[in-house]
Amino acid sequence: MFALEELQRAYAVARRDPAFRRELQTTLKDFGGRPTPLYIAERLSERWQGPRIYLKREDLNHTGAHKINNCIGQALLARRMNKSRLIAETGAGQHGTAVATVAARFGLQCTIYMGAVDMERQAPNVERMRLLGAEVIPVTSGTATLKDATSEALRDWAASVEHTHYIIGSTVGPHPFPMMVRDFQSVIGIEAKKQILEKEKRLPDLLVACVGGGSNALGLFYPFVKDTAVAMLGVESAGDGLDTSRHAATLAKGRPGVLHGSFSNLLQDHDGQVLPTHTISAGLDYPGVGPEHSYLKQSGRATYTTADDSRALEACLELCRDEGIIPALESSFALAGAKKAAVDMRRDQIILINLSGRGDKDLATVLSQIDAAATKTRHAGAMR
Amino acid sequence: MSAIASAFTHSRAEGRAALIPYFMAGYPSEDAFCRLVASSFDVGADIVEVGIPFSDPVADGPAIQRAGQSSLERNITIDRVISMLTSLKLKGNQPVVLMSYLNPILQFGVKRFLASAHTAGVRGLIVPDLVVEEGKSIEADCQSASIDLIYLVAPTSPPERQKLIMKRSRGFVYAVSVLGVTGVRSALPDNLLTRLREVKQMSRLPVAVGFGISSPQAAARAAQVADGIVVGSALIERMNTEQNEHNQVQSVLDLLGQFRSATTLKSTTTDIARK
Numbered sequence: 001m002f003a004l005e006e007l008q009r010a011y012a013v014a015r016r017d018p019a020f021r022r023e024l025q026t027t028l029k030d031f032g033g034r035p036t037p038l039y040i041a042e043r044l045s046e047r048w049q050g051p052r053i054y055l056k057r058e059d060l061n062h063t064g065a066h067k068i069n070n071c072i073g074q075a076l077l078a079r080r081m082n083k084s085r086l087i088a089e090t091g092a093g094q095h096g097t098a099v100a101t102v103a104a105r106f107g108l109q110c111t112i113y114m115g116a117v118d119m120e121r122q123a124p125n126v127e128r129m130r131l132l133g134a135e136v137i138p139v140t141s142g143t144a145t146l147k148d149a150t151s152e153a154l155r156d157w158a159a160s161v162e163h164t165h166y167i168i169g170s171t172v173g174p175h176p177f178p179m180m181v182r183d184f185q186s187v188i189g190i191e192a193k194k195q196i197l198e199k200e201k202r203l204p205d206l207l208v209a210c211v212g213g214g215s216n217a218l219g220l221f222y223p224f225v226k227d228t229a230v231a232m233l234g235v236e237s238a239g240d241g242l243d244t245s246r247h248a249a250t251l252a253k254g255r256p257g258v259l260h261g262s263f264s265n266l267l268q269d270h271d272g273q274v275l276p277t278h279t280i281s282a283g284l285d286y287p288g289v290g291p292e293h294s295y296l297k298q299s300g301r302a303t304y305t306t307a308d309d310s311r312a313l314e315a316c317l318e319l320c321r322d323e324g325i326i327p328a329l330e331s332s333f334a335l336a337g338a339k340k341a342a343v344d345m346r347r348d349q350i351i352l353i354n355l356s357g358r359g360d361k362d363l364a365t366v367l368s369q370i371d372a373a374a375t376k377t378r379h380a381g382a383m384r
Numbered sequence: 385m386s387a388i389a390s391a392f393t394h395s396r397a398e399g400r401a402a403l404i405p406y407f408m409a410g411y412p413s414e415d416a417f418c419r420l421v422a423s424s425f426d427v428g429a430d431i432v433e434v435g436i437p438f439s440d441p442v443a444d445g446p447a448i449q450r451a452g453q454s455s456l457e458r459n460i461t462i463d464r465v466i467s468m469l470t471s472l473k474l475k476g477n478q479p480v481v482l483m484s485y486l487n488p489i490l491q492f493g494v495k496r497f498l499a500s501a502h503t504a505g506v507r508g509l510i511v512p513d514l515v516v517e518e519g520k521s522i523e524a525d526c527q528s529a530s531i532d533l534i535y536l537v538a539p540t541s542p543p544e545r546q547k548l549i550m551k552r553s554r555g556f557v558y559a560v561s562v563l564g565v566t567g568v569r570s571a572l573p574d575n576l577l578t579r580l581r582e583v584k585q586m587s588r589l590p591v592a593v594g595f596g597i598s599s600p601q602a603a604a605r606a607a608q609v610a611d612g613i614v615v616g617s618a619l620i621e622r623m624n625t626e627q628n629e630h631n632q633v634q635s636v637l638d639l640l641g642q643f644r645s646a647t648t649l650k651s652t653t654t655d656i657a658r659k
Contacts (some may be wrong), residue, residue: 002541103455146441154442161540161562181653248512258487260429271461273439 003161005211008176010081019039027072028187028265031105033062035190038352045323050342052351055325056192058216064190065357066216067098071167073184075102076158077166078338086111089153091118091146092330093125094357095169107289110134113152114255115145118282125361143276146212146286150260153268170213171290174209174261175334178290192352193223206231206341209354210333211251211304211357212284216356221302231303234293235337237279238306246278249296250289251297251304256317264291268335280309280365281329283357307336313369314340316359329365341374387556388505388532391430392590392611394477394511400648401607402430404592406483406616408451409434409468418459418468418631420636425478428644429639433614436465443485445567447617447624448513459655462492474505478649481508481534481555487565494522498529500593508532508555513595516552523552532560539579550587557589562596564588567582567594572605580609600639600646607647615643 016018028034037060041053058066078086087102087110090096096112103110111128116138117127129136142148150173157166171178171185189207196204207224209217211234222228239247247253250265255268259274267275267287277287296302307315315335319327327335331354338353345351359366385393405424406575410417421587438458446451452555462484469480475623480550482501489497489511501509516535525650526533534557537546550557553601561576564568576593584591591604594614603613620638626632 001539002545018546141446142439142453151440153443155445155565158443159562161563172498198633242493258485258490260442268487268491270491272488274487 001032003157004174004176005194006081009045009222010077011176012078014077014284020080024073027076028069031062031092032068032072033060035191035195036060036189038192038199039366041323042061044319047318047322048339048342051345051347051351052337053342054196054204054350054352055355056188058188058332058354059325059327059358063094063101064097064360065094065098066219066354067095067194069187069219070169070181070184070215071095071098071102071383073107073110074165074167074180078108078167079106081165082108083108083163083165085111085114086167087111087153087156087160087164088167089113089146089149090169091115091117091149091285092281092328093122093129093361094328096136097125097128099131099167100129100132103134104132108224111156112136113139113149113156115143115149116140117144118146118149118285122282122361123363123364136359144383145277146282147259147274147288154260167255168214170219170286170373171292172213172260172262172286172288178262179212179294181215182222182292184220185215186222188216188219188354189221189223189305192220196350196352203227203230204339204350204352204361205345206233206349206351207354208233208235208338208341209290209353210235210284210330210337211293212248212286212330213288214290216354218290218292220354221296225301232296232301233337233341234302235333236304236306237284237312237333238308239279241308242306245275248284248308249306250287251293252306254287254289256294259288262288262291264294265289280312281333283328283330284333293368305337307333307340311336313366316366317370325355326359327355328359329362331356386530386532386555387476388431388481389590391477391479392556394420395430396611398648401610401625402431402590402592403428403640403644403647404431404432404481404594404612404614405429405619406450406470406614408455409618410458411451411455411467412619412623412632413629414460414464414468416475416633418472419633421469421480422472422635423633424640427641429640430612431481431482431508433483434465436462436482436488438485441485443565445565445617447620448566451620462488462497466500466551469503469504469506472505477539478505479507480505480511482506483512484511486511486513495529497526498531500606500633501515502531508534509576510536510558511536512536519552519560523653526554534562537583538571539560546583546626547586550589553589555589557583557587557591558614559583559591559593559597559610561593561606564595566595569598572596572602576606577609580606600642603643604646613647
């Protein structure tokens with residue numbers, strides 16, 4: 001707990017320090033590759049026969065996902081706090097890779113906790129983390145996925161806090177993490193707003209992002225919260241379907257509870273035991289969700305929907321074939337949710353989707369399922 | 385005086401630290417667990433701490449995690465824990481302290497949980513993922529239910545925070561001996577006694593020390609300063625070396641007897657620690 005107080009204080013000072021902000025901006029730009037483009041997906045817009053689709057290209061960040069935004073911020077903070085070691089949990093391996101990257105960049109030791117199940121399905125990212133000099137520790141307790149990796153990282157931190165900073169990868173965990181991660185990810189929404197005003201001279205009608213813990217969604221949404229004409233849609237993974245027990249749809253099916261120091265929606269059984277989640281996307285495989293998303297849902301400012309694994313795969317394939325962009329499976333859920341929303345929208349409207357990461361890490365998973373889907377898509381293509 | 389306070393008064397009068405074994409509810413079986421709790425008092429335990437299993441026990445090391453997982457697989461719910469404790473017909477001088485993560489209690493309903501726990505002989509509650517900043521409402525509910533809410537104090541906490549925790553804790557203060565999670569450690573930190581003395585000077589309540597008390601020797605050392613010793617993982621690990629339930633229970637009771645001797649007569653514990 002003292003660790004959290006220490007972090008809270010350090011962050012409160014840093015966020016107001018012009019020197020810290022300058023360093024953050026410079027590092028995001030020169031090392032992270034910001035600003036990321038806002039790209040109009042013309043062929044996808046055409047296919048969906050709906051509004052104009054813009055993609056915020058977070059997949060073009062260094063390391064291939066939005067995760068680096070938060071990691072650069074927290075690594076700079078860790079350095080200010082004189083910590084010599086970084087630890088993190090990771091699901092898809094994108095956050096772990098980003099942490100391993102900033103650890104190398106700033107000369108810090110690095111340990112990543114990853115569920116044994118995830119290590120198998122996200123093998124390329126495990127290799128990347130090791131190549132960057134990080135130690136990757138398989139977590140076999142519980143369900144051997146993201147929530148257990150988070151528990152294990154918290155256990156490490158409780159014992160190592162004197163010299164270690166824990167970079168939580170999403171807007172979850174105890175305060176100040178949800179707020180701090182949101183702040184560091186808000187660069188997505190701030191840039192997107194500026195870019196869409198330049199291109200369209202107006203704000204978008206709808207923002208869409210996938211929601212696991214919720215960091216890429218909140219990063220996009222937060223700077224638009226006061227622009228009430230802009231609707232916001234978060235898309236959770238319905239896995240095999242909401243009517244099955246194999247999903248990760250926390251906001252759709254959870255009820256309030258406490259996990260990892262946050263009070264938010266939680267997938268749990270009658271007795272308050274946390275339920276295992278299932279989705280094709282390792283990055284969305286978390287039974288909790290950032291408390292600010294629960295708040296946005298309850299207040300009605302944002303709405304949340306789900307897409308099941310098969311719809312996400314279909315959307316993934318469409319982006320590959322129509323736009324030449326291979327999206328992460330996580331981001332494919334945003335695409336699937338947007339596609340559904342587009343049906344009820346006019347052609348002069350604008351949807352802005354957060355393309356949170358690139359899909360190289362998911363090749364094995366996608367390819368194993370692609371044949372049936374590919375046949376279907378080719379068929380649909382021939383019909384046009 | 386609460387049952388917990390008088391347990392400490394009693395042990396102090398005998399010139400020893402209170403012995404507080406921890407058991408995971410329903411582990412290794414419901415029957416063996418019940419025998420362990422009841423017999424612990426017979427071999428000299430002053431208070432018994434009982435863990436309620438949780439799917440994501442972030443404060444616990446591998447031994448307690450696995451025991452909890454085993455209990456969950458056998459459907460040990462709060463209702464089962466209460467009914468097992470009720471069946472023991474605990475006496476007034478056999479106080480039980482429950483250790484539960486926050487979520488199972490919240491879902492059960494805090495007031496209902498405390499009322500039924502009290503009826504079953506529970507006199508104290510430890511919630512490892514409850515911080516004082518969020519504790520006001522549960523503190524009030526505990527007070528109405530005559531259950532002491534016991535807070536953990538970490539060695540890394542600065543004195544101001546330690547003072548705040550001690551002010552808000554009831555029954556006793558649970559000092560975490562080492563950073564990190566529960567579980568046996570080969571050695572306790574060198575400055576443990578110094579730190580414990582500092583904590584004790586600030587505290588109006590008895591101070592029990594736990595996390596990482598691996599052996600009677602380690603307990604003896606901590607007992608030079610602490611008013612109570614909590615031992616959990618070491619008992620579970622001992623239990624796990626035996627095959628049948630009878631031996632599991634017996635081996636734990638034997639080990640507890642050794643802990644009791646080690647924490648008795650503080651003047652001689654120094655000698656044991658030096659060996």
